[in-house]
Amino acid sequence: MAENRNKKMFGGCLSALQHMELDACTQCGECLKNCPVQEVTGNRQVSPPAKIRAFRDFIKKTRGLKSFVLGARDVDRGLLEDFTRAVFECTTCGACGKACSVGIYTQRLWPMLRREMVLRGIGPIEAQRDMPEDVRRTGNPYGKPAAERFAPWFPAEVKVAEKAEIGYYTGCTGAYDAIPMVKGDVTVLGKIGRPFTMLPPEEEVCCGFPLFVTGQFELLEGLVKRLVEGYTQRGVKTLVCSCPCCVNMIARDWPHFYGRKLPFGIRHISQYVLAALEEGRISPTAPVAESIIYHDPCYLSRGVGITEEPRAILKRIPGVQLLEFTRNRANSRCCGAGGAARKVFHENAVAIGRLTIDEAYEKKAGRLVLGCPACYGKVNEAMSGYEKQVKIVDVMELLSGVL
Amino acid sequence: MVVGNILMWAAALAFAAFAVKMLMHIAPWFRRSGRPGETHQGLRWRAVIAAVPEILLLRRLFRANPVIWLGEWVFHASLLLVIIRHLKYFLSPVPPFIWAIQRIGGIAGYIMPLSLLYIIIVKAIFNRGRYVFAYNYFLLAGFLLVSAAGVIMRTFFYPDTMQIKDFIAGALRLHATAAPDSLPFISHFCLVLIILPFLPTHIFAAPLTIYQAGKRDKELEDLIHGGKQE
Numbered sequence: 001m002a003e004n005r006n007k008k009m010f011g012g013c014l015s016a017l018q019h020m021e022l023d024a025c026t027q028c029g030e031c032l033k034n035c036p037v038q039e040v041t042g043n044r045q046v047s048p049p050a051k052i053r054a055f056r057d058f059i060k061k062t063r064g065l066k067s068f069v070l071g072a073r074d075v076d077r078g079l080l081e082d083f084t085r086a087v088f089e090c091t092t093c094g095a096c097g098k099a100c101s102v103g104i105y106t107q108r109l110w111p112m113l114r115r116e117m118v119l120r121g122i123g124p125i126e127a128q129r130d131m132p133e134d135v136r137r138t139g140n141p142y143g144k145p146a147a148e149r150f151a152p153w154f155p156a157e158v159k160v161a162e163k164a165e166i167g168y169y170t171g172c173t174g175a176y177d178a179i180p181m182v183k184g185d186v187t188v189l190g191k192i193g194r195p196f197t198m199l200p201p202e203e204e205v206c207c208g209f210p211l212f213v214t215g216q217f218e219l220l221e222g223l224v225k226r227l228v229e230g231y232t233q234r235g236v237k238t239l240v241c242s243c244p245c246c247v248n249m250i251a252r253d254w255p256h257f258y259g260r261k262l263p264f265g266i267r268h269i270s271q272y273v274l275a276a277l278e279e280g281r282i283s284p285t286a287p288v289a290e291s292i293i294y295h296d297p298c299y300l301s302r303g304v305g306i307t308e309e310p311r312a313i314l315k316r317i318p319g320v321q322l323l324e325f326t327r328n329r330a331n332s333r334c335c336g337a338g339g340a341a342r343k344v345f346h347e348n349a350v351a352i353g354r355l356t357i358d359e360a361y362e363k364k365a366g367r368l369v370l371g372c373p374a375c376y377g378k379v380n381e382a383m384s385g386y387e388k389q390v391k392i393v394d395v396m397e398l399l400s401g402v403l
Numbered sequence: 404m405v406v407g408n409i410l411m412w413a414a415a416l417a418f419a420a421f422a423v424k425m426l427m428h429i430a431p432w433f434r435r436s437g438r439p440g441e442t443h444q445g446l447r448w449r450a451v452i453a454a455v456p457e458i459l460l461l462r463r464l465f466r467a468n469p470v471i472w473l474g475e476w477v478f479h480a481s482l483l484l485v486i487i488r489h490l491k492y493f494l495s496p497v498p499p500f501i502w503a504i505q506r507i508g509g510i511a512g513y514i515m516p517l518s519l520l521y522i523i524i525v526k527a528i529f530n531r532g533r534y535v536f537a538y539n540y541f542l543l544a545g546f547l548l549v550s551a552a553g554v555i556m557r558t559f560f561y562p563d564t565m566q567i568k569d570f571i572a573g574a575l576r577l578h579a580t581a582a583p584d585s586l587p588f589i590s591h592f593c594l595v596l597i598i599l600p601f602l603p604t605h606i607f608a609a610p611l612t613i614y615q616a617g618k619r620d621k622e623l624e625d626l627i628h629g630g631k632q633e
Binding site: 011014017019023025027049053063064104252265266268304306 | 423424427428431432433434461463464467468471535536538539603604605607608609611612613615616617619623624626627628
């Protein structure tokens with residue numbers, strides 16, 4: 001059965017542009033110097049050109065000239081499994097695409113290649129397979145109860161309106177795995193003083209990103225419609241969120257799965273908070289006399305183009321001396337947590353996370369400021385038991401402490 | 404005449420293989436859009452204009468690796484000039500601009516093998532050689548041989564231009580004529596036929612993806628910034 005599936009034409013999930021991108025790859029290898037998985041594993045098979053070459057071969061075997069004349073050839077199951085492992089080991093950070101000499105949009109290409117493997121019954125791998133069932137059962141990819149989504153951390157002094165023009169979406173990773181980050185978010189939102197609303201914990205389900213990025217699209221339409229309708233009923237005109245992956249998913253993909261333009265706008269929390277700072281609604285007063293280093297999350301910088309707002313917020317905190325990583329903004333280095341790869345390739349994620357820690361440590365940063373719950377969780381994990389120790393803090397966590 | 408006949412059919416076969424390969428690759432480029440996250444794929448003239456220097460100067464490659472860029476840009480530019488120069492064998496009458504670039508095209512013919520050698524050396528020795536794939540070396544070696552044969556012919560064994568023109572004109576009409584009486588020419592011609600079906604698909608796809616990347620970078624500025632919100 002599986003053998004027959006492997007004769008089916010490859011490339012069905014790809015857009016016209018993605019077919020073009022596969023053809024455009026010159027195999028120059030310039031992307032490799034930015035690939036975090038290459039950096040820690042040196043595994044050539046995981047490299048972007050090798051993945052593109054392998055997929056081109058699958059296409060050739062099932063829709064090339066020879067297959068047109070003589071019939072499609074079977075693609076070896078072992079090759080497909082190796083390819084699947086390689087494409088799911090990627091963190092989808094998109095740094096390869098940023099360095100690509102022909103401009104291939106890899107942050108989008110890899111999830112679609114994963115989708116192709118999912119439809120063939122080969123991907124995803126190991127723990128990634130459990131995510132749809134977890135989301136179906138509990139509303140989040142961690143399989144944790146909705147009752148624990150907000151209750152353990154939500155500050156009692158922050159008031160949430162039943163209806164408001166501003167909506168706040170917490171995101172699953174922040175709510176369950178990076179609590180200081182989302183606690184900082186709502187504390188700052190509360191201090192801004194404008195009414196904001198949230199969905200109740202059982203209604204605030206997964207945004208769909210982990211399912212999208214692992215090519216498991218089946219639940220996406222339902223999740224997106226449920227969330228969009230929930231916020232619409234609460235009168236939301238602007239949805240604010242701090243998780244870069246969620247923001248990316250909402251801005252880029254929700255309209256597709258919703259079927260039309262969203263009835264509200266989306267703002268990353270740094271944009272919303274910076275505007276509040278500029279309007280004088282909040283003002284950091286307590287100084288932080290430290291040098292801090294800000295890490296650009298992949299899906300925030302390369303994903304939705306936000307690089308300056310978090311820096312502008314940090315610079316407004318009295319006493320802060322902002323350091324920069326050598327690779328910063330749209331060229332930033334992945335923290336190792338992306339693309340749901342961390343669920344399976346834990347060692348890669350820790351090793352990649354430690355590269356970020358190393359640089360922060362060498363630059364003598366007092367604190368390493370992160371802006372993504374996945375980075376927050378994984379880099380904290382990478383720090384555990386490591387000889388180089390740097391304090392980790394989120395932008396809003398830091399700001400909420402000095403307002 | 405027999406050699407001419409063989410070469411003519413070999414050329415037809417090589418060109419057909421190249422054309423079919425390209426068509427098979429290009430066909431999916433016209434598929435229906437509407438997949439998640441797809442960007443608008445229509446042409447936007449401002450983006451087209453912005454993409455022209457990106458494509459002509461291979462700017463993305465320059466940003467990624469200026470050392471390899473130097474060789475690649477010189478190679479692509481000289482290849483273009485050499486191809487235009489060679490049009491004099493295919494066109495009758497020859498347009499004035501093709502006559503005008505004969506001299507610079509001739510110089511480009513000498514520069515091309517040097518640029519290829521430079522690329523091979525940089526890739527093999529200085530530039531993480533283990534990630535250079537065999538196909539790339541095959542193409543580089545193929546172009547090096549073709550250009551070297553061209554240089555040898557032009558410098559030491561200049562063939563009869565009229566014989567070449569007659570032969571090409573016959574081949575274009577699939578009407579066999581005698582092959583030029585020049586072994587260097589026949590070698591040069593055969594090498595071209597060998598690499599023709601192996602020409603990479605990026606010659607057509609890369610300009611389009613570079614254009615799309617420029618447009619995407621521009622769209623990123625508007626994705627969640629600016630007046631579209633609130």
